[in-house]
Amino acid sequence: MDGFPDTLEQDELLLRPPTEADLPDIAHQLGDPRIAPWLATVAQPVDAQQARALLIHGQHPGEEVRLICRDNSVLGALCIGAALWYWLDPNHWRGGIMKRALTLAIHARFARPAPPLVATCHEDNAPSRALLCQLGFAPYPIGRRMFFQGTQRAEPCRDYLLAPEQWHLLHPPKIAAGQATLRPARQSDAATLARMLPRAGTGPWPEAETLPAFIETHRFRGAREGLLVIEDDTRRSIGMALIAHGGPALCFLSDADERRHRAGVEAALAYTGFAAL
Template sequence: MDSFPETLEQDDLLLRPPTEADLSDIARQLGDPRIAPWLATVAQPVDTQQARALLIHGQHPGEEVRLIQRGGSVVGALCIGASLWYWLDPEHWRHGIMQRALTMAIHARFARPAPPLVATCHEDNTPSRALLGQLGFAPYPVGRRMFFHGTQRAEPCRDYLLAPEQWHLLHPPEISAGQATLRPARQSDAATLARMLPRAGTAPWPVAETLPVFIETHRFRGPREALFVIEDDTRRTIGMALITHGGCALCFLSDRDEQRHRAWVDAALAEDSRQSSP
């Protein structure tokens, strides 16, 4: 999997790696009695040495620890790697901050092919369980017990799974191309796309009868290698783009649509390919 971005920023939120200067804020938040009971690996009382362990953990391959900064202040943290875990300063609860931060982080993780993401949540942590559900995580059918250092006993928990396919279904990407937009094709597009297929057997396009299979085979799964539908500014389907390792094939509903939008689509796909390259 390609490297995770060093920083992520959206409006007033910044996700960045922790530093030595952040240890006091980290220790204070981890020691807050409103946070500590929900973090299995945190023993109490918390000191700067335990906070430093977070920095060390973030240096392990595949373990991406990011502090959540808002208005110049550290308000929480997350780690996205073999599993997902996070916390937020109680003074900033109920403002949607964690949902925004996790959305940024998960989007960055699944921007390239990546394995499913697992989060483990205490059965009594109702707000966190609701948050995972809003993000698209599905609960495992059976719970389990996990040892919590804060209570020194095994606590009832449940694992939650988010597959990249589910994430992309909930958050389909869009590519802007002048007055047109490209989005991943869906099975509901089959009837419309069949109307613009070229002569049967013209590579790389299928015959109409196999179009549903073609759409599924080329479903968007992370990288920009998929079948995209092209829509104009009225949301009318005007074409399709098949993006593969070998390049891009375009097909339009009419010559007029192609003349109006082809150059914009070509330019947008070329720019998207540059941005998506590692």
């Protein structure tokens, strides 16, 4: 996946690519009878060849395999690409580690334009199904059967879908701009933003009646473009920034707000790369 980081880190948690030195840990975890039943493509018993296949898979374009590590120990792994799949050492279940790791990986995936993400989960894997829903995945209305190498039969499964729009709605990016903050516009902002609009036909701004459609058309979707709301330090909406390929266009609620915040907003957009399009 173009632009996906080699490593991701948050506090003591590290996501990194696997190496040859990790093969014993990978083989041990894949062969654990508490993990193996949930992994469709892993045949049992697991040998070094199957563990090495994970390294090879991670070299395919768009397939990002990362080990989940803490204190130099391998806790599990995930792959984010055409599909999402993952596992965690049972000794670390129920600690929130997988949710944190997946959040890091999905955030990195949707930091750039990317297609929706699909994860397939065994119907009996209640913890994993709950985790996907917590992350914002929506279950397909109809299940299907998938062949599992470990059991040598087709097992009942369900696909779960996460669109970038849903991810950004649940995890809206925030940009610090001095005493102001920028965040993606929502439909609930329409009435407030309508009060800021300049004279109809001025620059890229719409008429007030078409503002809801404008917000939807310019919804932030992970690219460095979209309609952002500018809030002051009291969370009052004081302006908006339209980020497009021609550069940012700013509009403020009042002249006083513009004098106070324009320079900080422009500097923040330039620093984050939103102005360099």
